[in-house]
Amino acid sequence: MSEKVFEVRWHGRGGQGAKTAALLFGEAALSTGKYIQAFPEYGPERMGAPVQSFNRISNQPIRNHSGIENPDVVLVLDVTLVRQVDVTKGLDPEKGVLIVNTPLETEDIRKKLNYKGKVYTVDASHISKETIGRDIPNTPMIGALIKATGIMKIDELIEDTKKKLEAKFRNRPEIIEGNLNAIKRAYKEVKGV
Amino acid sequence: MKLARTGNEAFAEAMRQINPDVVAAYPITPATEIVQIFSQFVADGIVKTEFVLVESEHSAMSACIGASAAGVRAMTGTSSQGAALMWEMLYIAAGLRLPIVMALVNRALSAPINIHCDHSDSIGARDSGWIQLFSENVQEAYDNLIQAVRIAEHPSVKLPAMATTDGFILSHCLETLEMLSDEDVQKFIGEAPERPNLIKSLKEKKPITIGALDLQDYYFEHRRQAAEGMFNAKKVIPEIGKEFGKTFGREYGFFEEYKMDDAEAVAIIMGSTVGTAKDVVDVMRGEGKKVGLLKLRVYRPFPANELAAALKGKKAVGIMDRADGMSAFTGPVYPDICAALYDLPDGRPILQDYIYGLGGRDVTKEDIRYIFEEILKTAKTGQKDYTLKYVGVRE
The missing domain is CATH 3.40.50.920 (Rossmann fold)
Structure with missing residues (x-):
């Protein structure tokens, strides 16, 4: 228990893959020998409504089953959410990390949110459109997350995600390739590092 | 093997490894995934289970009772209002001494309508004669469901048993699960012990009656025997928990x-x-x-x-x-x-x-x-x- 558990909150809109992002990130962290939790917040679910999902990652078994109130990292899959949802809630401006899917610069986001802490931006929607062919920003955001935090190595993430996608999309290799490229590009292109 | 599984996935995997003869279920949030995933195992032919689609939880439990009375292993999964709709049949399962095993996802009871966790549903079934095992995490849910089969079927117990998870908090939380091999689970649960069997009795032309009218003359004795099953479960549960620990390294008690x-x-x-x-x-x-x-x-x-x-x-x-x-x-x-x-x-x-x-x-x-x-x-x-x-x- 003495060791701090790494906590993540994902903000997205229903259909954008916030839940899947948490699941994929959790499984990837598990493959590196860590203990994990990934759970969505369930409310009235519908396409486009604000949704949240969460991760806990630790070197020790995780016993805590309460909600996450003070995450180490917050990821925002849809920048328009910042008008509706207090995305920096519970985030420590000293130690916390905010990662936003946007073409804007980190300074723009900081101003927009009136937030003084560490901000990273990455145009995950643009990347996913170019690599996957659709606006599905969740997988590239995982690339940005591990670059910003160093919680795991990019090769480990790529290897595990490849395995997961191969199991799911056996007959659609372009989806697998597209997602992996999306992760690699976001890892490279995330700003604020 | 360390895997990432939600509570519902872990319950479904345990059911696959138990490979029951009959599963009858009706979907309800947040337990739906259990039988949804399991029905895929049935469709893919990787379990031998006869999957009975029913129009309500009352019928799900009734079908399990019929199957179990015929002498086979029967399982179901439900939650909240679903468990409440089973209420009448829960007592019948226990009174007929049928070792049905249920994966129950704990959810609040209406009204007001709510899909999230509290323990009102299983606690509502407190006096029904079902053995109840609560789980701290996904691992325990998985381990509890496997042990529930052994406990329920023990010849000195012969009572239905439920293993529970906290709705959403565990049912939809992906956690680290140490999953046993299919072979190990089969070896642990073993063949179901012989019980009075409707089908066999008909084949052997020695028909038996199950659930007959039982008035002032014998009802009390039969309920007393059922109660004895629960007393015996007190001896059996720690024995099986110890054996589970010896075999797999995770010991369980009361x-x-x-x-x-x-x-x-x-x-x-x-x-x-x-x-x-x-x-x-x-x-x-x-x-x-x-x-x-x-x-x-x-x-x-x-x-x-x-x-x-x-x-x-x-x-x-x-x-x-x-x-x-x-x-x-x-x-x-x-x-x-x-x-x-x-x-x-x-x-x-x-x-x-x-x-x-x-x-x-x-x-x-x-x-x-x-x-x-x-x-x-x-x-x-x-x-x-x-x-x-x-x-x-x-x-």
């Missing part, structure tokens, strides 16, 4: 004592809040506060004597109830603990009840710390200012 040895203030908790509370105990221990907790895993049969032995000499005990019995007294677990301790000649702790987390209300570490501080205060002063408090509610 309850787990966490930092209880020199504890002055103890909390009794069931389900997923236990883990969160263990973290709180560690922090408070670091501050020199003598707190501990008792995780109640087996709610029915109720391990009264064992609890009395474990709690004897503690100064104060707080019971955390995730259901409100609407008794105008306390939550439902409190009176059980009270009764268990009543016959202690000395060293009887002061008890207080804390109803929390209804309808999925998040229970934070601060909530749990507050409860421990309250119990500590009672331990220190030697008297209580109240018996019941609602924690985490706005009023």
